Amino acid sequence: MFRLRGTALPSEQTVELWVDADGRLSDEPVPGAQTLVDGGWIVPGLVDAHCHVGLGPSGPVDLEEAAEQARTDRDAGTLLIRDCGSPVDTTPLQSRPDLPEIIRAGRHLARPKRYISGIAIDADDPALLPELVAEQAAAGDGWVKLVGDWIDRGVGDLAPLWPDDVLVAAIEAAHGAGARVTAHVFGTDALPGLINAGIDCIEHGTGLTDELLAEMARRGTALVPTLINVDTFPGIADSATRYPTYAAHMRALHAGARDVVRRAVEAGVPVYAGTDAGGGIAHGRIVDEIVELHAAGHPDALGAASWAARGWLGRPGLGVGAPADLLVYREDPRRDPAVLREPASVLLRGRPVRATAR
């Protein structure tokens, strides 16, 4: 049981909070509580809105390694993960008190040879998508992940995976089951079909045009740019020697990625922080993504990885009765995101966790 006093974000009010024996926040003094902090900045637990627990650099990993990945994220301050597709059923990790909360999206849905092999469920016939979406909506925690575009080796460039009418039926099926849908999209061509079908979020989104951003803003469609993953595009291009058009496309998308983020926030699109950890990206890098969003011109890069993302995912901030998932910093972390690498204290469900910030 703890007592904390400091400046709460985003309200900027000086608050005095207690953590009760159940690990929940209270505004009533808890007898015997130990003062954890007196002064500093109190921030709702960080969120990695695009992460893959159960996926390593060479594919699926066992449950113990998946737990280690989630622990690494936790130690960087991530206390809530939106898992954006995993080949491993990580449901058993959800009851582990030492791990961040994981909101699972089930398995990626793709077509044969149109994603990293061995990860997705492949639809032999694209018309099967609505049925597969319904299955994943039932298996996950309110999110379904589609692969929206990928290299088509016959075309030699990025190309959409799904016809527009199939997307309309698939997204309707998910919404009917109470699930939201998101899609991996690098290029531009797959975007109009997904956005106009009512998709809830776009991952990466490096091909977004001003017209598409305006439509996303109108609909409230979110964007998770994963900038630290987009920084791997030049390397992907370098190794795609047999597909020069694709390679040039990937380089151009990388060059424009920061500008897309700036234009998205200017257009009013909700933009959240996600690292894409789990494939080529190491776990535990949420602060790197916040720093990149800030540098790209996101006016609330910390909120994008904390209170705003928590609200979007239906999770509380620092309210009374909420689980005490929070971080405390000595300085205002909005002034300089580098402060995020040195939390004074991290509580997960009211218990201090080791914080080896990166």
Ligand SMILES: [Zn+2]
């Ligand atoms: Zn991903």
